[in-house]
Amino acid sequence: MDTQTRIAKVDRLRADFPLLGEWDLAYLDNAATTQKPVQVLEAVKHYYEAENANPLRGVYALSELATERYEEARALTAELLGAARPEEIVFTRNATESLNLLAYSYGSAHLKEGDEVIVSALEHHSNFLPWKAAAERAGAKLIQLPCTPEGELTAEALSKVLSERTKIVAMTQVSNVMGRKNDLRPLIDMAHAAGAVTVVDGAQSVPHMQVNVRELDTDFLVFSGHKMMAPMGIGALYGKYELLDAMPPFLTGGEMIETVHWDRIRYAQVPTRFEAGTVNAGGAVGLGAAIRYIRDEVGFDFIEAQESALVKIVMDGLSQMEGITVIGSQKAEDHKGIVTFMVDDVHPHDVASILSTEKVAIRAGHHCAQPLMDFLGVKSTCRVSFAFYNTEEEAEAFLRALGKVRGLMGYGK
Numbered sequence: 001m002d003t004q005t006r007i008a009k010v011d012r013l014r015a016d017f018p019l020l021g022e023w024d025l026a027y028l029d030n031a032a033t034t035q036k037p038v039q040v041l042e043a044v045k046h047y048y049e050a051e052n053a054n055p056l057r058g059v060y061a062l063s064e065l066a067t068e069r070y071e072e073a074r075a076l077t078a079e080l081l082g083a084a085r086p087e088e089i090v091f092t093r094n095a096t097e098s099l100n101l102l103a104y105s106y107g108s109a110h111l112k113e114g115d116e117v118i119v120s121a122l123e124h125h126s127n128f129l130p131w132k133a134a135a136e137r138a139g140a141k142l143i144q145l146p147c148t149p150e151g152e153l154t155a156e157a158l159s160k161v162l163s164e165r166t167k168i169v170a171m172t173q174v175s176n177v178m179g180r181k182n183d184l185r186p187l188i189d190m191a192h193a194a195g196a197v198t199v200v201d202g203a204q205s206v207p208h209m210q211v212n213v214r215e216l217d218t219d220f221l222v223f224s225g226h227k228m229m230a231p232m233g234i235g236a237l238y239g240k241y242e243l244l245d246a247m248p249p250f251l252t253g254g255e256m257i258e259t260v261h262w263d264r265i266r267y268a269q270v271p272t273r274f275e276a277g278t279v280n281a282g283g284a285v286g287l288g289a290a291i292r293y294i295r296d297e298v299g300f301d302f303i304e305a306q307e308s309a310l311v312k313i314v315m316d317g318l319s320q321m322e323g324i325t326v327i328g329s330q331k332a333e334d335h336k337g338i339v340t341f342m343v344d345d346v347h348p349h350d351v352a353s354i355l356s357t358e359k360v361a362i363r364a365g366h367h368c369a370q371p372l373m374d375f376l377g378v379k380s381t382c383r384v385s386f387a388f389y390n391t392e393e394e395a396e397a398f399l400r401a402l403g404k405v406r407g408l409m410g411y412g413k
């Protein structure tokens with residue numbers, strides 16, 4: 001796609017996002033959450049206006065329609081990820097809940113004293129704390145898989161920590177700090193050869209690139225809808241059917257059973273077994289609409305092209321500024337829409353506050369990845385993160401605003 005066509009497409013797509021027209025702001029915190037297009041907002045509104053009932057329960061037409069909409073969203077999610085069947089998709093609130101579900105359910109069924117769980121140094125707290133707790137409950141050991149200074153997870157590093165004691169290997173596909181895409185297939189193959197299962201955190205990859213769980217051959221993968229144009233409160237856990245099928249429930253209550261008697265219980269089939277209580281059908285409809293929107297109106301080729309162009313502008317600009325340190329790889333092509341950096345002498349919160357006065361929204365802090373901050377030897381950093389609807393003008397506005405920071409704080413340019 002040539003540059004002109006790409007820029008024209010961004011302009012056209014931006015019109016789908018009402019919030020972007022409401023605010024005079026360069027919104028560059030998309031790794032935290034994205035804005036929502038009218039196609040998603042309308043789908044959720046239509047569901048509640050015309051199709052809402054408690055799905056999976058009623059035998060009347062309206063409930064059956066709600067069930068149909070909910071299951072349609074599951075089929076769309078399965079198609080997005082290339083899952084073998086819709087039943088391999090469990091709806092959850094978000095990536096965090098998916099990982100807790102796994103750590104409790106798979107962890108309690110399979111971890112025992114002396115086992116080992118490998119978690120990479122890159123992980124968000126959501127893919128660290130549930131495994132730490134699961135390991136502690138079982139008397140298993142948590143082992144860190146280090147990354148390179150560029151934020152890469154390598155087979156060589158995994159070979160040093162993997163053993164026949166390893167039961168689970170949890171890794172992120174794209175770190176929310178380093179922004180680097182990890183080529184996980186070789187690591188997944190190694191984990192399988194050692195008899196371990198793999199858990200991939202797709203929270204920052206699924207929204208930005210075509211992820212195919214069968215090509216990855218991962219046992220589990222999680223993501224959040226709200227980071228990919230869908231409403232908050234809906235996310236998913238993908239699991240290979242035979243693994244999910246062998247797992248005990250996480251939450252118990254309504255809907256997740258076949259029969260309940262005082263003295264005996266038969267749990268429902270997968271995925272219903274893992275969706276206790278009334279489900280977030282409106283959220284699932286919104287996720288389905290977001291997946292359709294990305295598939296039919298946007299396209300992952302376009303997302304990758306636009307986000308790479310913006311990262312290139314930012315990386316080139318940062319390399320020409322004094323007092324800036326980019327975390328991780330110094331090559332633009334290694335950053336999937338995310339660039340994390342520090343400004344000499346200026347606290348990241350001051351950087352983000354000054355940028356806010358310049359109408360640029362970026363993130364400052366530890367990005368819920370404190371073990372990674374420790375690994376990198378830093379306390380907190382600034383992060384700019386793009387979505388396909390961001391423009392080159394916004395990337396330039398960010399650089400202009402950042403160029404003022406050190407001067408404003410009394411450190412020259």
Ligand SMILES: Cc1ncc(COP(=O)(O)O)c(C=O)c1O
Pocket residue numbers: 031032094095096097124126127172174175176201203204224
């Ligand atoms: C890599 C990664 N994993 C997991 C999460 C947790 O996502 P959520 O808060 O939607 O559960 C995030 C959120 O920022 C993330 O960036």
